[in-house]
Each structure stands twice: as structure tokens, then as C-alpha cells.
Amino acid sequence: MPRYDFRCRSCGATFELRRPMAQANDPAVCPQGHEDTVKLLSTVAVTGAAAAQQAPAAGGGSGCCGGGCCG
Numbered sequence: 001m002p003r004y005d006f007r008c009r010s011c012g013a014t015f016e017l018r019r020p021m022a023q024a025n026d027p028a029v030c031p032q033g034h035e036d037t038v039k040l041l042s043t044v045a046v047t048g049a050a051a052a053q054q055a056p057a058a059g060g061g062s063g064c065c066g067g068g069c070c071g
């Protein structure tokens, strides 16, 4: 579930909430009970399959380096 950061304009506190994206723009209430809050733009922690990228295969394959023959 995405995490959203909010800041209270009444007491200046920042807090975060986890809520469905459908409720991303709903008003949030400060932990102190204030309702004058603004949503901050922040990196949404979403772990997806896009992070898994295959590294390109290195050229060659004779295994020259690694054995000390070219170093």
C-alpha cells in the first residue's frame, strides 16, 4: 500500500499515512487532531517487478580475466 507524507499547518508536524491510492487525496488528520494538513510530494515506496533487471551478458566467455593471465 502506498505511503503518503503529510504536514500539519497547525503544529508543523509531519506524519505519514498508508492508504489506498483511491484515498490519496482524502483529507488527513494530524496525530494531534488538527485537520489543516497538506499532502507532501514524496517518493512513493512501491516495490515492483520493474526493479528486477537482468544485467547484460558480458562479451567473450573464454574466462581470460580472473585467472591472472591478463593482469
Ligand SMILES: [Zn+2]
Pocket: 008, 009, 010, 011, 012, 013, 030, 031, 032, 033, 034
Ligand atoms: Zn497538527
